[in-house]
Amino acid sequence: MTARAKRERMSFADPRVFLPFCLVALIWGSTWLVIKDQISTVPPSWTIAYRFMIASAAMLVLLAIRREKLRVTKAGLPIVAIVGVTQFVMNFQFVYRAEMTLTSGIVALFFALILIPNSILAWIVLGDRVSKGFVAGSAIALVGVGLLLVHEYDKAGTREGVMMGVFMAVLATFSASVANITQATERAHAQPFLPMLTVSMLLGMAINVVLALVLDGPPMWDPRPQYGLGLLYLGVAGSVVTFSLYFTLIRNMGAGRAAYVGVATPILAMLLSTLFEGYDWTALTIGGSLLSLVGLVLALKARS
Numbered sequence: 001m002t003a004r005a006k007r008e009r010m011s012f013a014d015p016r017v018f019l020p021f022c023l024v025a026l027i028w029g030s031t032w033l034v035i036k037d038q039i040s041t042v043p044p045s046w047t048i049a050y051r052f053m054i055a056s057a058a059m060l061v062l063l064a065i066r067r068e069k070l071r072v073t074k075a076g077l078p079i080v081a082i083v084g085v086t087q088f089v090m091n092f093q094f095v096y097r098a099e100m101t102l103t104s105g106i107v108a109l110f111f112a113l114i115l116i117p118n119s120i121l122a123w124i125v126l127g128d129r130v131s132k133g134f135v136a137g138s139a140i141a142l143v144g145v146g147l148l149l150v151h152e153y154d155k156a157g158t159r160e161g162v163m164m165g166v167f168m169a170v171l172a173t174f175s176a177s178v179a180n181i182t183q184a185t186e187r188a189h190a191q192p193f194l195p196m197l198t199v200s201m202l203l204g205m206a207i208n209v210v211l212a213l214v215l216d217g218p219p220m221w222d223p224r225p226q227y228g229l230g231l232l233y234l235g236v237a238g239s240v241v242t243f244s245l246y247f248t249l250i251r252n253m254g255a256g257r258a259a260y261v262g263v264a265t266p267i268l269a270m271l272l273s274t275l276f277e278g279y280d281w282t283a284l285t286i287g288g289s290l291l292s293l294v295g296l297v298l299a300l301k302a303r304s
Contacts, residue, residue: 016252017252021264023241023242023245024261024265025264025268028108028238028261028265029265029272030268030269031234032105032272033269033273033277034230034233034234035099035104037230038227038230038231039100040222040224042220042221042227043212043216044096044097044100045093045211045212045215046219046220048092048093048096048208048212049208049209049211049212051092051231051234051235051239052092052201052205052208053205053209054232055205055236055239058236059198059201059202059240060198062198063194063195066194068194068195069195070195071195072196075191076190076191078187079187079191079200080199081200082182083183083196083200084200084203085203086175087176087179087200087204088201088203088208091175092208093208094171094172094175095168097165098110098168098169099165100165101161101162102162102165102166103152104272104277105270105273105274105277106148106273107169109148109266109289111172111173111265111266112141112265113141113145113173113262114176114180114262115262115300116138116142116299117173117174117178118177121177122184126181126185128254131302132302134300135299136298137295137296137299137300138295140299141291141292141293141294141295141296141299143291144287144291144294145288147284147291148288149166150284151280151284151285152165155280183250184250184254189251193247197244197247246258249261257300263296266292270289
């Protein structure tokens with residue numbers, strides 16, 4: 001049985017899908033607010049570098065516990081390079097900069113639209129079809145996000161910053177989508193999963209350190225206890241645990257269906273944004289949020 005056939009047979013009722021799905025949604029739903037707090041006196045490039053230093057070390061410990069060797073085949077090197085650059089460098093460099101001007105819940109909801117590039121790229125690369133129902137649901141979700149961005153634009157002190165945040169969020173979403181589809185290919189399935197993910201993360205860490213040195217100079221640190229604790233949470237729970245589980249979901253159920261995480265994640269993210277950022281709920285934002293979530297559900301239902 002091919003990897004694609006196995007993905008098509010697995011459902012949400014399967015514990016190998018349901019339990020990882022819930023855990024990823026819960027953790028990722030909270031990481032957006034932690035990322036917002038990480039944007040402090042330390043430039044984003046150094047914060048990202050620290051995060052993946054911690055994450056890479058944790059991945060190496062995990063490999064040692066599982067007694068797996070840190071190796072990938074020659075055929076797997078392009079997969080490692082693509083995932084390392086798109087997921088662990090480009091995605092995070094853009095996400096952190098998007099949160100400099102947009103509230104954390106909005107970025108989380110915006111990022112849920114990853115199902116659109118996921119499904120389009122899966123159609124191009126993997127041959128998965130895109131239905132009319134998917135297109136209609138995606139359009140509804142885009143209208144909803146558009147309403148939320150209108151609210152952000154009206155409330156912002158610098159509207160140019162909002163537009164830059166949107167641009168960064170789009171780039172982050174597309175970068176992560178490329179990594180998602182790369183993980184769903186047959187060549188990726190032929191590689192040992194955790195070693196491949198670890199090497200990709202190590203590559204991403206190295207590139208992020210170089211970027212930090214070039215863009216921001218010597219290392220900087222925020223002495224607040226919550227900064228260090230936030231890095232530990234994002235590095236271990238928000239990176240090692242979630243990426244290991246999420247990429248497993250992609251392998252087990254396909255990139256399009258795994259994107260259902262994107263519906264559950266922003267619900268918690270918006271709740272936390274309301275509690276800790278004082279997010280302003282109006283008729284516009286309530287309508288936009290509902291349209292976005294309904295559209296995502298319709299699109300994913302049609303897609304899966």
